Amino acid sequence: MERAHESIISPAARLVILLVEEQLTDEEMERIIFKPIIKTGAGFYAVVAVLGGLVALGAYAYYVQLSEGLIVTGMTDIVIWGVYITNFVFFIGISHAGTLISAILRLTKAEWRRPITRMAEAITVFALLVGASMILIDLGRPDRMMNVPLYGRIGSAILWDFTSILAYLAGSMLYLYLPLIPDLARAKELKGIPRWKQKIYSFLSFKWKGTKEQKMRLERGISVMAIIIVPIAVSVHTVVSWIFSMTPRAGWHSTIFGPYFVVGAIFSGIASIIIAMAIFRKVFGFEKFLKPRHFKYLGLMLLTLNIAYIYFTLSEYLTAGYWGQESEGQLLAAIFGGEYATYFWIFVIFGLLVPAFILAIPQTRTIKGIVFASILVNIGMWIKRFIITVPSLALPQIGSEWGVYSPTWVEWSITIGAVAGFMLMFLIFSKFFPLISIWEIKEDPTTKKHVVDGPEPTSSKSAEGTVQIRSHSDSSAD
Amino acid sequence: MNAGRRRFVKLLGIGAATIGASLAGVSQLLRHLPLVKGDSDGSAENAPRKWGMIIDLKKCDGCRACTEACKIAHHIPFNQEWIKIYEVEDNPLTPPYHLPRPCMHCEEPPCRNVCPTGATYRRKDGVVLINHDRCIGCRYCMTACPYSARYFNWGDPPHTQEELAHEYSPEEPWPHIRGVVEKCDFCVTHGEKGILPPCVTGCPSGAIYYGDLAEDAVSNGQELLKVSEVVRVRQAFRYKEELGTGPRVYYLPRG
Numbered sequence: 001m002e003r004a005h006e007s008i009i010s011p012a013a014r015l016v017i018l019l020v021e022e023q024l025t026d027e028e029m030e031r032i033i034f035k036p037i038i039k040t041g042a043g044f045y046a047v048v049a050v051l052g053g054l055v056a057l058g059a060y061a062y063y064v065q066l067s068e069g070l071i072v073t074g075m076t077d078i079v080i081w082g083v084y085i086t087n088f089v090f091f092i093g094i095s096h097a098g099t100l101i102s103a104i105l106r107l108t109k110a111e112w113r114r115p116i117t118r119m120a121e122a123i124t125v126f127a128l129l130v131g132a133s134m135i136l137i138d139l140g141r142p143d144r145m146m147n148v149p150l151y152g153r154i155g156s157a158i159l160w161d162f163t164s165i166l167a168y169l170a171g172s173m174l175y176l177y178l179p180l181i182p183d184l185a186r187a188k189e190l191k192g193i194p195r196w197k198q199k200i201y202s203f204l205s206f207k208w209k210g211t212k213e214q215k216m217r218l219e220r221g222i223s224v225m226a227i228i229i230v231p232i233a234v235s236v237h238t239v240v241s242w243i244f245s246m247t248p249r250a251g252w253h254s255t256i257f258g259p260y261f262v263v264g265a266i267f268s269g270i271a272s273i274i275i276a277m278a279i280f281r282k283v284f285g286f287e288k289f290l291k292p293r294h295f296k297y298l299g300l301m302l303l304t305l306n307i308a309y310i311y312f313t314l315s316e317y318l319t320a321g322y323w324g325q326e327s328e329g330q331l332l333a334a335i336f337g338g339e340y341a342t343y344f345w346i347f348v349i350f351g352l353l354v355p356a357f358i359l360a361i362p363q364t365r366t367i368k369g370i371v372f373a374s375i376l377v378n379i380g381m382w383i384k385r386f387i388i389t390v391p392s393l394a395l396p397q398i399g400s401e402w403g404v405y406s407p408t409w410v411e412w413s414i415t416i417g418a419v420a421g422f423m424l425m426f427l428i429f430s431k432f433f434p435l436i437s438i439w440e441i442k443e444d445p446t447t448k449k450h451v452v453d454g455p456e457p458t459s460s461k462s463a464e465g466t467v468q469i470r471s472h473s474d475s476s477a478d
Numbered sequence: 479m480n481a482g483r484r485r486f487v488k489l490l491g492i493g494a495a496t497i498g499a500s501l502a503g504v505s506q507l508l509r510h511l512p513l514v515k516g517d518s519d520g521s522a523e524n525a526p527r528k529w530g531m532i533i534d535l536k537k538c539d540g541c542r543a544c545t546e547a548c549k550i551a552h553h554i555p556f557n558q559e560w561i562k563i564y565e566v567e568d569n570p571l572t573p574p575y576h577l578p579r580p581c582m583h584c585e586e587p588p589c590r591n592v593c594p595t596g597a598t599y600r601r602k603d604g605v606v607l608i609n610h611d612r613c614i615g616c617r618y619c620m621t622a623c624p625y626s627a628r629y630f631n632w633g634d635p636p637h638t639q640e641e642l643a644h645e646y647s648p649e650e651p652w653p654h655i656r657g658v659v660e661k662c663d664f665c666v667t668h669g670e671k672g673i674l675p676p677c678v679t680g681c682p683s684g685a686i687y688y689g690d691l692a693e694d695a696v697s698n699g700q701e702l703l704k705v706s707e708v709v710r711v712r713q714a715f716r717y718k719e720e721l722g723t724g725p726r727v728y729y730l731p732r733g
Contacts, residue, residue, distance in 0.1 A: 016603075040722075041625035068633060069632055069633040069634060069656045070615075070632045070633075070657070077557060077626075077628075077629050077630055078619065079619070080617045080630060081621065138616070139614055139657075140613075140615020140616070140617065140630065140631070140632075140656070140657030141614045141657040144613075144614045147595040147597075147614050148594050148595060148614065151595045151612060152595065153593060153595065153596045155592075156591070156592050156593055156594040156618070157592060162594070244621075246591075246592060246622075247588065247592065247621050247622040248588055248620075249621060290641060323588060337660075393621065397623075397624055397626045398564045398566065398577065398579060398625065398626055400565075400567075421503040455696060458605075
């Protein structure tokens with residue numbers, strides 16, 4: 001609907017229309033956004049029960065693995081990494097959603113970002129937690145995990161990884177937390193919030209009153225974190241790629257891997273935020289905040305990354321395949337036309353080409369189309385990470401016998417449990433914290449919604465009114 | 479120069495001094511801790527030894543007697559072959575041949591370089607070993623080894639009374655435990671006592687020679703070879719030496 005009038009109406013008039021459309025009072029806005037925190041329906045418990053059951057399945061599988069050893073997996077002395085490492089790369093990739101959407105859009109002052117930053121930042125934290133736990137699950141001796149910080153060797157890419165992931169986790173938690181403060185201060189005053197929750201909010205929001213001084217400091221803190229978090233995020237997926245490319249293996253030892261992985265991470269990260277947005281929009285009725293244009297903008301970003309990933313993929317395989325060592329040739333033969341061809345072509349067709357077409361053609365670039373493309377992208381990118389991890393290991397280093405790998409129920413259960421755990425964390429988060437940053441929407445200079453008890457916005461009919469920049473007056477949220 | 483700038487320069491000076499001091503401190507720390515290289519002193523008494531091996535491919539018929547002798551001597555779990563016989567082919571015109579592959583005990587071991595905890599280390603005498611008390615079982619070393627020389631204890635290794643009675647050391651790494659990486663230890667304790675490793679004595683055709691490259695001599699138990707000479711005359715090669723690993727195992731081609 002919105003798309004229809006966008007094409008025929010001038011930009012100034014469109015702003016007016018947007019304004020009229022966005023005439024939500026602050027009370028209405030808070031009512032919608034805080035509703036999931038105050039009211040919890042039976043559906044929520046049903047979903048939690050299902051997800052909890054799947055997590056329990058994963059936990060049971062891990063218990064079996066702990067008691068029997070990694071022998072219960074399909075991994076062998078040749079294919080020594082499998083689904084766990086695939087999951088690790090996949091979830092660390094997804095964690096890039098938060099940084100990109102939030103930090104980069106914040107730094108470039110893209111105002112449309114405001115309703116989606118919170119969800120993006122939350123994805124980062126949860127995906128990192130799940131991704132990091134995949135490494136622990138893959139360890140033969142998780143009981144000695146502390147040997148990494150205790151005896152860490154600076155020369156090992158795993159130590160680099162350990163360092164940058166911890167830094168990213170700390171940074172992204174802080175980056176999620178800082179913009180929550182004003183909303184939590186507001187949440188503790190809401191009617192219908194139980195006392196124990198009020199205590200949590202009051203603890204977490206310190207003594208936020210929304211004074212000019214506090215706001216200035218908060219904005220400064222958020223800006224600093226936005227700047228710091230970008231290089232850390234880039235380092236994380238670069239180092240993940242370096243774990244592979246620092247080894248003398250065909251298919252891994254490639255200088256392109258750093259940027260290739262970073263682009264892939266942002267690619268699957270954007271797809272994840274689109275899926276999360278679509279789900280919460282439906283479930284919690286966030287249609288008034290998450291509008292078609294948000295999906296369209298993110299869809300276009302996804303398309304950009306999609307094209308970039310096609311370019312990198314082509315560049316990587318063409319260089320290795322046109323002239324490469326014998327082992328590279330064997331590997332590519334197995335990927336393009338052998339053992340792994342099915343996976344590879346599913347990735348290329350349904351993970352890269354189909355989404356690119358859906359996103360590029362205006363007729364299919366609808367919310368449904370964009371969400372569908374995002375789901376394809378995430379499935380495709382999981383397969384791609386599998387294609388990166390397994391074939392290079394299965395390739396014989398001596399002789400001609402290929403390694404075989406077929407994941408067991410333990411590995412699949414832990415994988416399902418991990419995905420369910422990721423969703424569960426998100427769901428529980430949604431019951432404690434507002435999924436949309438209310439104070440940031442109120443401060444959006446393009447909608448001038450900032451004074452609650454003041455007079456109604458008077459200039460909603462004139463285009464000039466939209467130009468007004470954020471007021472610095474004390475606009476505490478009550 | 480205004481006050482602000484003076485203050486800035488002063489801060490810059492303090493900052494530079496702090497960074498310099500901490501760098502000096504860190505480098506001191508690194509010198510004392512085995513963080514960077516992960517190497518231990520090895521056997522101090524007999525240093526500098528250079529344990530090495532020569533394998534005569536002309537003599538090897540792929541009978542796997544070396545593999546079995548090694549298995550028994552080290553009580554190795556069933557999935558592992560610390561010296562493994564591969565069938566390889568140089569080119570389509572020559573027939574395939576057998577290539578026994580122990581750990582190459584590289585001078586620049588990729589496995590050691592990638593190990594996150596320093597569990598894999600290289601002794602001064604060139605022997606690359608694994609400290610099973612340190613290993614976290616990430617298996618990164620196994621992805622890095624170009625020779626597939628490393629094995630992992632996926633489950634609980636089967637035990638015998640004799641194996642359990644032994645006291646563990648990285649040089650003689652049993653009793654074997656679950657969740658760690660294992661490989662050929664180059665029988666360094668044998669070498670130090672002047673005994674040949676079981677793979678050498680177990681080979682019926684005397685294809686494997688072992689010794690101290692610093693002494694320029696290796697033996698298969700029947701004859702003594704002068705390393706520098708046989709390497710030159712027989713045009714010995716080191717497997718995948720183009721990777722820069724610097725293997726300590728030389729192969730004499732069938733040629």
